[in-house]
Amino acid sequence: MADxxxxxxxxxxxxxxxxxxxxxxxxxxxxxxxxLVTTFFLITADSTMFTLSGIMNxxxxxxxxxxxxxxxxxxxxxxxxxxxxxxxxxxxxxxxGACVVTLGLPLILAIPLTLAVAAxxxxxxxxxVLKTGLPSFIVTLAFLFILRGASxxxxxxxxxxxxxxxxxxxxxxxxxxxxxxxxxxxxxxFAWLAQIGLIDTFKNGTPKVPGIPVEILWFIxxxxxxxxxxxxxxxxxxxxxxxxxxxxxxNSGVPVRKVKISLFMVTALCGALVAIITVMDAGSTDAxxxxxxxxxxxxxxxxxxxxxxxxxxxxxxxxxxxxxFGMVTxxxxxxxxxxxxxxxxxxGMLLIAVLFNNYIRKRVTGER
Amino acid sequence: xxxxxxxxxxxxxxxxxxAAKPIIEMQNIEKHxxxxxxxxxxxxxxxxxxCHCLLGxxxxxxxxxxxxxxxVHKPTKGAITIDGQPMNFDSxxxxxxxxxxxxxxxxxxxxxxxxxxxxxxxxEPLKGSKPFRRMDIEMxxxxxxxxxxxxxxxxxxxxxxxxxxxxxxxxxxxxxxxVYFGARVLILDEPTxxxxxxxxxxxLATIDRVRKQGVGVVFISHNVRHALAVGDRxxxxxxxxxxxxxxxxxxTPEELQDLMAGGQEMAQLxxxxxxxx
Numbered sequence: 001m002a003d004x005x006x007x008x009x010x011x012x013x014x015x016x017x018x019x020x021x022x023x024x025x026x027x028x029x030x031x032x033x034x035x036l037v038t039t040f041f042l043i044t045a046d047s048t049m050f051t052l053s054g055i056m057n058x059x060x061x062x063x064x065x066x067x068x069x070x071x072x073x074x075x076x077x078x079x080x081x082x083x084x085x086x087x088x089x090x091x092x093x094x095x096x097g098a099c100v101v102t103l104g105l106p107l108i109l110a111i112p113l114t115l116a117v118a119a120x121x122x123x124x125x126x127x128x129v130l131k132t133g134l135p136s137f138i139v140t141l142a143f144l145f146i147l148r149g150a151s152x153x154x155x156x157x158x159x160x161x162x163x164x165x166x167x168x169x170x171x172x173x174x175x176x177x178x179x180x181x182x183x184x185x186x187x188x189x190f191a192w193l194a195q196i197g198l199i200d201t202f203k204n205g206t207p208k209v210p211g212i213p214v215e216i217l218w219f220i221x222x223x224x225x226x227x228x229x230x231x232x233x234x235x236x237x238x239x240x241x242x243x244x245x246x247x248x249x250x251n252s253g254v255p256v257r258k259v260k261i262s263l264f265m266v267t268a269l270c271g272a273l274v275a276i277i278t279v280m281d282a283g284s285t286d287a288x289x290x291x292x293x294x295x296x297x298x299x300x301x302x303x304x305x306x307x308x309x310x311x312x313x314x315x316x317x318x319x320x321x322x323x324x325f326g327m328v329t330x331x332x333x334x335x336x337x338x339x340x341x342x343x344x345x346x347x348g349m350l351l352i353a354v355l356f357n358n359y360i361r362k363r364v365t366g367e368r
Numbered sequence: 369x370x371x372x373x374x375x376x377x378x379x380x381x382x383x384x385x386x387a388a389k390p391i392i393e394m395q396n397i398e399k400h401x402x403x404x405x406x407x408x409x410x411x412x413x414x415x416x417x418x419c420h421c422l423l424g425x426x427x428x429x430x431x432x433x434x435x436x437x438x439x440v441h442k443p444t445k446g447a448i449t450i451d452g453q454p455m456n457f458d459s460x461x462x463x464x465x466x467x468x469x470x471x472x473x474x475x476x477x478x479x480x481x482x483x484x485x486x487x488x489x490x491x492e493p494l495k496g497s498k499p500f501r502r503m504d505i506e507m508x509x510x511x512x513x514x515x516x517x518x519x520x521x522x523x524x525x526x527x528x529x530x531x532x533x534x535x536x537x538x539x540x541x542x543x544x545x546x547v548y549f550g551a552r553v554l555i556l557d558e559p560t561x562x563x564x565x566x567x568x569x570x571x572l573a574t575i576d577r578v579r580k581q582g583v584g585v586v587f588i589s590h591n592v593r594h595a596l597a598v599g600d601r602x603x604x605x606x607x608x609x610x611x612x613x614x615x616x617x618x619x620t621p622e623e624l625q626d627l628m629a630g631g632q633e634m635a636q637l638x639x640x641x642x643x644x645x
Contacts, residue, residue, distance in 0.1 A: 232502040234492035237481075241489050244478035251476040253461065253490030311480045364480060364529045 026305030027317035029356045033303060033324045033349065041327065045334035052199055053208045054334070056216075062326025063219035064274055066319055068293055069300035070219075070226050071270030073318035076301050077230070078263040079243030079310030080129060080136040082122075084143035085297055088271035089278070089290025090151040092118045096276050097165040097285040098158045100172055107177035115272050121147070122268025126261035144294065152287045169283030182280035184211025215277050219319070222270070226315035239263065244311030299346065300325050303353040307361055324349065388415045389452065391552050391584050392437070392468065397446035399432055406432040408608040409446070414553050414584035419575055421587045421595040424605035425628050430588050433605065434555050437586070438470040439463030467552035471542045471559065479531030483523055484512040486530050487545050515544045519574055536567030540574050547578055554578060555586040560594045572598050592624045604628055 041049055048054050068085055075082055095117050099110035125143055129136045152163055159165045172178050179185075187210055193199045194207035201207050230236035241249035242256045250256045271290070279285045302308065303324060304317025328346065332339050390413035399407040407429050414420050424430045435441045437448075439457035448455045450466050457463045460470070477486050488508050495504040509526035516523050519540050530538060539559050546554055556575070560568045575598050579585050589595045595602060602619060604611040604627040611627050 228502075232505065234494065234503055237485055237489060237492055237503065240481055240485065241478055244480050248474060248476040248478055249489065251460075251472065251474075253464075307480075311478060361480070364531065 026312060026314040026357075026360070027320060028305070029353055029360070030304045030317040030320035030324065033353070034320050034327075037324050037327050037331070041331045041334065044337070045331055049331060049334040056209050056213060058326040058330035059216050059323070060213050060326075061329055062323045063213070063215040064278060065293065065296055065300060065325055066219045066322030067215070067222055067270050067274050067277075068267075068297035069304070069318040069322045070222050070315050071267035072294075072297040073301035073304055073306050073313055073315055074226055074230070074239060075263045075267045076298070076306040076308070076310060077243050077313045078239045078260055079246065080126075080260055080263065081140060081298065082125065082264060082267045083137065083140040083294045084121075084125065084147055085267055085271045086290040086293035086295075087144050087147035087151065088118060088121065088268050089275045089293060090285075090287055091121070091147040091154075092268075092272035092275035093279045093285035093289045094151045094154045094158065094165070094287075096272075096279055097168055098154070101165055101167045102158050104171065107172060107175045107181075111177065111181070111276060114276060115269055118268040118272035118275075119265045122265040123261055125268070126264030129264070130257050130260060148287070151289075155285070155287050163288075164284055164286040166284040168279055168285065172280055178280065179214070181214060181277050183214060184209075185214050185217055187211040215274075215281075218273065218277065219322075223315055223319040230315055235259070240311055242310075296325060299350050302357065303349055305353075305357060305360070307357055308354075312361060312364070321353075388417070390415050391451065393449045394437060395447045395449075397433065397436055397443045397448075399429075399436055399441060400444045406608055407436070407443075410605065410608070410610050412437075412586075412603055412610070412613075414586055416552070416584050417579055417582045418600040419579050419585040419587055419598050421589060421599035421602045422605060423589060423592065423595055423602060423624065423628050425590055428605040428628075429608040430590075430605055431557070432608075434470065434557060434586065434588060437463070438468055438555055467550060468555065469546035469549070469551035469553070470555040470557065471539070471546060472557050473561070475538055475542045477530050477538055477542060480529060482527045483516070483530055483533070483541060484508050484526040487512045487515070487541065487548075491549060511548070515548050516541065519544045519577060520570070534567060535563050536570045539563070539567075539571050543571075543574055543578060547581065547583060551583060553584045553586065555588070557588050558590070559587070560589065560591065568594060590628065592621050592628070596621055596624070 092114050096114040099105045099113055125140055129139050155163050155165055190207045190211050194201045199207050238254045238259045241254045242259045246256055300321035301318045304321035306313030332342055393413040395411050397407055397410045410433055436443050439460040439462050493504045494501050496502050512526045513523055521537055559571050575585055600616050601613055603613045
């Protein structure tokens with residue numbers, strides 16, 4: 001009876017242009033941000049910033065943060081927060097350090113053990129949040145302090161009174177797994193590129209950039225895997241659904257609890273991975289490791305288009321969010337500006353990103 | 369449409385469907401919550417291809433009853449049979465597997481997600497082999513657009529967010545989803561209560577379409593006009609009991625209205641309200 005009534009709605013729709021379609025991608029803001037920041041530094045910074053070694057210089061901290069940001073972004077899309085991720089880096093660093101130095105375990109045991117402890121703690125976070133129905137914000141805030149404190153106490157026990165545990169580098173020396181988590185990858189390729197004159201070399205002929213730091217490869221790989229999971233697997237659909245509306249999702253048969261607990265575990269695992277990489281890189285672990293990283297990771301995720309309310313965002317966005325972060329932190333040293341502008345810049349970016357995301361959300365949902 | 373209401377015209381009451389066996393039959397269902405008797409003996413059945421309206425005022429027990437039917441509550445007393453076989457639902461999933469689908473008022477839709485992702489939420493089709501098993505996005509998009517077209521809605525694209533659809537369209541997505549996933553009985557909880565006139569008529573048209581595919585529809589409403597527009601049979605609930613079932617054409621809107629209100633004050637109110645309810 002109303003066949004005609006239902007099909008005529010089309011006449012009121014304008015054809016959507018390419019621009020409008022692009023506007024609907026959650027990562028648009030982050031990509032625009034990367035372009036903006038790059039332009040800014042191209043104008044103001046020393047030209048060495050965008051040489052190969054300059055790029056590696058800012059990509060390394062970007063990657064370390066980015067690994068956390070991708071975890072945080074997935075958890076945020078799933079509708080939860082984890083404020084304990086920075087403390088998790090310190091705690092996992094302690095576990096890892098204790099495993100290799102104090103217990104003298106090989107990496108093949110130490111790494112899975114560290115990851116397992118982190119995943120277990122992530123699951124504890126998740127179970128408490130889901131069992132009690134309390135906001136994850138407050139539960140993980142408690143773990144922010146608990147884990148930071150535990151790192152301090154544990155470090156003193158493991159090192160005999162100091163808050164730093166040294167000797168990691170010697171302990172992992174020669175371990176066959178070490179190249180996966182520390183140093184630079186593709187060394188021979190870079191040496192060859194230097195030989196044929198494609199990349200800059202020092203006077204003695206060794207390349208200025210000996211390879212790609214492994215964390216950058218982990219970072220890129222994780223961003224790709226996370227994006228694939230979010231966009232192409234049922235689990236990805238469940239993550240969006242759990243964050244979008246918990247009740248609607250579980251009424252449709254989505255295992256919301258499992259999804260959320262897994263996300264807490266993934267986030268904790270990301271923290272542990274960063275811990276392993278940075279501890280092996282530095283050769284020691286200390287209680288301040290990962291300090292404030294929880295906020296930076298959330299900021300990178302928000303710049304990447306994640307909504308604080310959940311159900312919307314992207315891993316690629318968080319990827320670019322972290323790159324913006326790295327560029328600003330390191331980039332300012334290439335300019336004449338005082339480095340302390342960094343925080344002002346960051347707060348400004350965050351504010352713009354939130355306003356922008358809010359606007360995008362209204363466009364997507366057609367809210368007015 | 370008002371003309372059609374009381375006359376038996378295009379709708380198939382009185383057709384062979386009458387002889388058809390009910391898909392689901394609920395006999396003398398009682399449900400007690402502690403010392404509160406929410407349902408005190410309700411009998412109800414749904415046949416394939418009919419729209420059976422369940423009417424009742426607020427607090428009559430409609431919600432409790434459909435929750436019993438969809439496996440959310442277990443009845444305290446009474447029998448549920450499906451295709452003549454006694455059934456015992458332990459969870460909504462059991463009911464779903466038996467082909468009883470419920471579209472609740474919140475629709476179980478997520479506004480920020482695309483129509484496709486909502487359509488297949490929790491039941492994503494897969495392709496590829498184990499390590500690279502992934503959602504079959506192409507098939508999902510095609511199916512969604514096609515199923516929605518069947519229901520008379522032309523989507524801008526399968527990636528259109530559900531939030532951009534109107535209330536009636538969302539209702540239709542929820543119905544199309546249930547039907548696509550093999551619902552034999554479709555329970556609609558007040559599908560028209562929050563809709564405007566135009567949207568209501570769209571949803572009623574959707575109900576008619578679904579019924580023609582042989583699905584049994586349970587239409588819960590407290591709006592007599594909406595019920596009479598599509599219903600084949602009408603059962604009125606009052607204070608946890610059924611006040612009887614009437615066939616299309618055997619009952620007037622006024623009689624239905626009186627039954628819903630318990631048969632008393634309505635007659636007096638009617639005059640002063642001028643038939644506006």
